[in-house]
Structure formats: structure tokens, C-alpha cells
Amino acid sequence: MKISTTRFGDINIDESKVIHMKEGMLGFEHLERYALFIQGEKIPFWWLQSVEDGSIAFVVINSLAVKPDYEPIISDAEVKSLEIESPEDAVLLSVVTIRSDPFKVTANLRAPIVVNSKKMLAKQVVLVDSDYSVRYPVTEDSVFPEGKENPETLPSVLAL
Amino acid sequence: MLILTRKSGETIRIGNKIKITILDVKGKQIRLGIDAPIDVAIHREEVYQMIKQQNILAAGYDDSIGKSLSHVWNRLKNPKEEVK
Numbered sequence: 001m002k003i004s005t006t007r008f009g010d011i012n013i014d015e016s017k018v019i020h021m022k023e024g025m026l027g028f029e030h031l032e033r034y035a036l037f038i039q040g041e042k043i044p045f046w047w048l049q050s051v052e053d054g055s056i057a058f059v060v061i062n063s064l065a066v067k068p069d070y071e072p073i074i075s076d077a078e079v080k081s082l083e084i085e086s087p088e089d090a091v092l093l094s095v096v097t098i099r100s101d102p103f104k105v106t107a108n109l110r111a112p113i114v115v116n117s118k119k120m121l122a123k124q125v126v127l128v129d130s131d132y133s134v135r136y137p138v139t140e141d142s143v144f145p146e147g148k149e150n151p152e153t154l155p156s157v158l159a160l
Numbered sequence: 161m162l163i164l165t166r167k168s169g170e171t172i173r174i175g176n177k178i179k180i181t182i183l184d185v186k187g188k189q190i191r192l193g194i195d196a197p198i199d200v201a202i203h204r205e206e207v208y209q210m211i212k213q214q215n216i217l218a219a220g221y222d223d224s225i226g227k228s229l230s231h232v233w234n235r236l237k238n239p240k241e242e243v244k
Contacts, residue, residue, distance in 0.1 A: 027212040028219070045229040058218050059229065077199035097218040098232055105236060108218075111211045126203050126211055134214050140237050 005054040007047070008037065008159040017155045018051055019115060022081065022123040025095075026111070031056060034122070037159035045096060046156065048113070063092040066107045066138055072127050074114055082116045082123055091115045091154050095124075096138065106135040117154050 002012050019034045028050075037047035037057070044065045050056040063070050070092065084090050092114060094107040109132035115122040164172060171181040177197050184191040194202055 025215050026208065027215045039229050043230050043233045045233060047229070056219055058215070059221060059232075075198065075201075077201075081199070095215060095218045097214060098221045103235060105232065108211065108214050110207070111214075124211075124215075126201065126207060128201070128203065134210050138236065 001051075003049075003051055003054055005049055005057070005159075007057060008049070011037075011049075011157065011159055013051065013157055016120070017157055019048075019120050019122050021113075022121065025058065025113075025124050026126075028056060036060075036154055036156040038156045039159060046093075047159065048093070048095075049157075049159075059096040059098060060093040060113065061096050061107055061138065063094040063107070063109060063112050066094060066136060067109060070109065070132075072109070072112055072125075072130065072132065074125055075128070078114065078123065078125050082114060082121045083119050084114075084116050089116050089118050091117050094136075097135065105138040106133075107138050108134050109136045110134045115154060120155070 001015065002010055004010050013035050017035050019036065021032050021034050023029060024031050031050045031052050033051040034048050035051055037049050039045075039047070044061050045059050046061070048058045048060045063072075072092070074090075082090075092112045094109055094112055097106050097108070099105070110130060111124050111126045111134070113122055113124050166172060166182050168182050168185050171179055173179050178200065179195040181193040181195075182190060183193045196202060
């Protein structure tokens with residue numbers, strides 16, 4: 001299918017790369033279909049582009065890239081609703097906020113987007129009684145995660 | 161909005177499965193006990209609002225910093241350099 005986006009122009013997206021975001025993102029509950037856009041393999045930031053509204057896209061980062069020891073507690077009910085059968089199926093993404101002046105980048109660790117990469121199901125899960133910050137600073141020490149958390153486990157679309 | 165008056169120790173029910181009990185009232189603070197099925201997520205409203213506001217702020221980023229995310233990444237890696 002072809003979608004028109006404000007940032008990347010017209011982009012062709014294979015249906016298999018569409019992520020179903022259950023209940024939408026908070027504040028954007030009416031949008032439930034997204035695709036992950038990657039702009040370069042060495043950049044840890046990606047775009048989570050709405051397939052339904054070309055003007056809506058979030059910058060996201062693999063949560064483990066920001067905080068390698070990140071261990072959010074996701075309830076059994078959420079795991080079940082996302083049909084996650086083993087930890088390898090799940091990828092955690094954090095919404096990134098980029099401020100221009102002064103330049104500051106933060107990631108939301110309090111409400112990770114849990115993605116079942118096999119079933120292409122996702123949900124923004126608000127952690128219960130967690131100390132993880134909504135505005136966790138992303139610094140130059142943030143690294144590209146290696147191994148199984150690598151973003152390549154998520155189907156993505158190259159958008160330049 | 162439905163408004164009910166309850167005393168400490170009293171309970172209200174929402175549907176068949178959710179029960180909210182007033183445990184304690186001390187000055188301006190009220191302690192609530194909530195019994196609900198495991199698949200019902202319970203959060204303080206302000207946490208929800210904070211995350212919603214952060215999502216809206218994040219979605220408002222419009223590339224004005226640079227043409228692409230590589231620009232943002234380069235600037236993070238070289239915080240002291242002015243990237244043009």
C-alpha cells in the first residue's frame with residue numbers, strides 16, 4: 001500500500017510491516033496502525049510513522065540502547081494480550097522527545113511500547129508503580145544495542 | 161458524573177468484578193483499596209496525563225533541528241561541536 005507522509009513523502013509499505021498498536025498511543029487513541037521507518041543502520045533513532053495519518057510520527061529508540069539494564073515489569077495480562085510467547089518475541093521501544101533550544105533529547109522509560117515482533121502487535125504500556133522516568137536523558141553514551149535486542153529483529157521500512 | 165457519599169470501610173462496586181473500598185480518611189488524604197481483575201490496568205490519573213502530554217510533545221517534533229535523525233545523533237555524539 002502507498003501512504004502519503006508529511007516528512008518522507010509517498011512511501012510504499014508492505015502490509016507485513018504494519019504494526020497494530022493496541023488502543024493506540026496515549027493521546028492518539030484513534031490511530032492503531034504504524035510502521036517503523038529507519039533512516040540509516042547506524043542511527044539508533046527510528047520513526048514510528050502512523051499509517052493512517054501521514055502527519056503523525058514519533059521518534060523512538062530501543063529502550064535498551066538508552067538504559068542497558070532496563071527491566072520493566074510487564075504484567076502477565078499485557079504479555080497475554082500481545083500474544084508474546086517468549087522474551088525473544090518482545091522488543092521494547094521508548095518514545096523520544098527532541099527539544100531544539102536548548103538541545104535536549106529524552107526517552108520515555110515509564111511507558112515503553114512493547115512490540116511482539118513475530119505477530120506485529122504492540123502496545124504502549126504504562127508501568128505500574130515504577131520509578132522509571134518519563135523524561136530519561138539520552139546522552140552521547142547511548143549505544144547501539146548488540147545482539148538479540150538489535151532493531152533488525154523488527155521489520156522496518158527504509159525512509160530517507 | 162455519578163456522585164456517591166461513602167464512609168471509611170464502605171465499598172462501591174463497578175460492574176461485577178471491580179470493588180473499591182474506602183480504607184482510611186485522614187485530613188485531605190483518602191486511602192482506597194481496589195479489587196479488580198488482573199487485566200484491568202489501574203493508574204494514578206496524573207501519570208496517564210504526563211505520558212499523554214509527553215507523547216503529544218514528542219509527536220510535535222518537526223525536523224526543525226535538522227533534516228534527519230542522523231543530524232540529531234551526530235549532535236548527541238559531539239555535544240560540544242556546533243553541527244550545522
